[in-house]
Amino acid sequence: MTKALKKQEIIDHAYELFYDHGFHATGVDKVMADTGISKRTLYKYFASKEDLIAELIGHYGETFLKIAPVEIARLSPDPAGQIMALFDFRKAMFDEGSFRGCFAISANLEYSGRDTPVQAASLKFFETFLNYIKSLCADGGYKDPDKLAGQVIVLFNGAVVASQASRSPAPFDAAKSVLAMLLAAAK
Amino acid sequence: MTKALKKQEIIDHAYELFYDHGFHATGVDKVMADTGISKRTLYKYFASKEDLIAELIGHYGETFLKIAPVEIARLSPDPAGQIMALFDFRKAMFDEGSFRGCFAISANLEYSGRDTPVQAASLKFFETFLNYIKSLCADGGYKDPDKLAGQVIVLFNGAVVASQASRSPAPFDAAKSVLAMLLAAAK
DNA sequence: CTAATAGTAAACCGATCTGTTTACATTGAG
DNA sequence: CTCAATGTAAACAGATCGGTTTACTATTAG
Numbered sequence: 536m537t538k539a540l541k542k543q544e545i546i547d548h549a550y551e552l553f554y555d556h557g558f559h560a561t562g563v564d565k566v567m568a569d570t571g572i573s574k575r576t577l578y579k580y581f582a583s584k585e586d587l588i589a590e591l592i593g594h595y596g597e598t599f600l601k602i603a604p605v606e607i608a609r610l611s612p613d614p615a616g617q618i619m620a621l622f623d624f625r626k627a628m629f630d631e632g633s634f635r636g637c638f639a640i641s642a643n644l645e646y647s648g649r650d651t652p653v654q655a656a657s658l659k660f661f662e663t664f665l666n667y668i669k670s671l672c673a674d675g676g677y678k679d680p681d682k683l684a685g686q687v688i689v690l691f692n693g694a695v696v697a698s699q700a701s702r703s704p705a706p707f708d709a710a711k712s713v714l715a716m717l718l719a720a721a722k
Numbered sequence: 723m724t725k726a727l728k729k730q731e732i733i734d735h736a737y738e739l740f741y742d743h744g745f746h747a748t749g750v751d752k753v754m755a756d757t758g759i760s761k762r763t764l765y766k767y768f769a770s771k772e773d774l775i776a777e778l779i780g781h782y783g784e785t786f787l788k789i790a791p792v793e794i795a796r797l798s799p800d801p802a803g804q805i806m807a808l809f810d811f812r813k814a815m816f817d818e819g820s821f822r823g824c825f826a827i828s829a830n831l832e833y834s835g836r837d838t839p840v841q842a843a844s845l846k847f848f849e850t851f852l853n854y855i856k857s858l859c860a861d862g863g864y865k866d867p868d869k870l871a872g873q874v875i876v877l878f879n880g881a882v883v884a885s886q887a888s889r890s891p892a893p894f895d896a897a898k899s900v901l902a903m904l905l906a907a908a909k
Numbered sequence: 910c911t912a913a914t915a916g917t918a919a920a921c922c923g924a925t926c927t928g929t930t931t932a933c934a935t936t937g938a939g
Numbered sequence: 940c941t942c943a944a945t946g947t948a949a950a951c952a953g954a955t956c957g958g959t960t961t962a963c964t965a966t967t968a969g
Contacts, residue, residue: 541945555835559746562926573947574928584927636831643887644828647821648742661888685896693880700830701848709872716907717900728915749956760917761958771957 542580545570550591554635558588558645558653588642589652595638596660600667614674618687619714621671622694626707629698636699640692664688677721690714729767732757737778741822745775745832745840775829776839782825783847787854801861805874806901808858809881813894816885823886827879851875864908877901 548570552561563584567577581587603624610620628635643657668687672680690710697706735757739748750771754761768774790811797807815822830844855874859867877897884893 557746557832557834559744559832559926563928564925573949575930575948576946578928579945634834636834640883640887641831641834644823644883645744645746645832647744647823647828647886657887661884682896682899685893686900689877689880689884689893689897689900691880692883693876693878696827696831696879696883697848697876699834700827700844706872706876709869710876712869713873713876713900713904716903720903746956750958751955760919762918762960763916765958766915 541572541576545572545577545580545587546591546594549587550594550638553588553591553642554638558642563587585646585651585653589656592639592642592653592656592660596663600663603667614671615676615718618668618671618675618718619711621668622691622707622711622714625691625695626698626704629704629707634699634702637692637695640696641699672721675718677718679721683717683721686717687714690717728759728763732759732764732767732774733778733781736774737781737825740775740778740829741825745829750774772833772838772840776843779826779829779840779843779847783850787850790854801858802863802905805855805858805862805905806898808855809878809894809898809901812878812882813885813891816891816894821886821889824879824882827883828886862905864905866908870904870908873904874901877904 545566549566552565552569563574563577566587567574570577577587581590603621606624607617607620610623611617639657639660642653646653665684665688668691669680669684672683672687677683690713694706694710698704732753736753739752739756750761750764753774754764757764764774768777790808793811794804794807797810798804826844826847829840833840852871852875855878856867856871859870859874864870877900881893881897885891
């Protein structure tokens, strides 16, 4: 097994564990046992637990931003409708019964108030995600795509967090009704 | 010192510690040392760490819902303007340099995926807060105050979480611009 | 004065935490 | 075959975790 594969294997296992059970609540021992590796190997690939989590945020971002364009293109042909479809897509992830929220937000909040690699990685994800929304808004031909993207993100984050906390996809309906109004006014 | 006062003293100290440093990251030993009490006393007033946190969420809710009406009444005379003022008030809390988000959301997310007293307490807060927004919307004379309240909450949570994560009050400006549009359309 | 209450300090429990280190086994390439 | 790389298992470190219990000391009310 190559180095890259081994590292990916650790990432895959750690990702699920932290996503499901939280960051402080999950020890590196659990990651080791779940992956089936020794502690030495874990610390060969990652300098610290926080560095591992930071890389997992990167993994989350890459995964999400690879799947999302495909899914929203499947749901709607035009860029304008794809913004709405993004909310449908995210809601569907909750509908499947798993109420995992945003990996980056959860990590950021749990390490809130400090300056760790976790903060840096999550901020980088937020920026990347914002740029993606901006490009969608620009493609949609809206007047002020950058301003619109900022508004869309607030709605999106609000829906995601409320859904995770209440374990219900309902907040997405409220968010979508506002989004429809917002998009109509921004043409 | 009476029982109630002692308990309040523990709550006050624990509240600051958990709010600033997180829940799993803060041990009961730190709460003891900070309050200046023994472990036995702590566990006389609270059955467990999770029960303590659940009570702290109640404390957060009571505090917030006692101050908010006063502040927004100071900022705006009419109920319609007070909804907007609620965002100004919350933004001002961030502007003061402290980027503490919503205590209930933070606690809920950190204990996400399990069923603890923490979940119950935070859900109760969300309900109370929603009812408060509903009453503001009803007083404002809006068409469908319950629906509007759900939309307002999504915007509010989105702004709070994004501000905490990015340590910037900027998301409130995006949220407020959407809110203005929303309120204008809901008259 | 007495008796109950409420408190402290500290030992103790078993477990866990992140991280390092030592000793040894496996493997693959030259 | 040999040697270096890569891995495992496990001890070790020092600290912390949530929680219980014991022994002792103030305080306070009757």
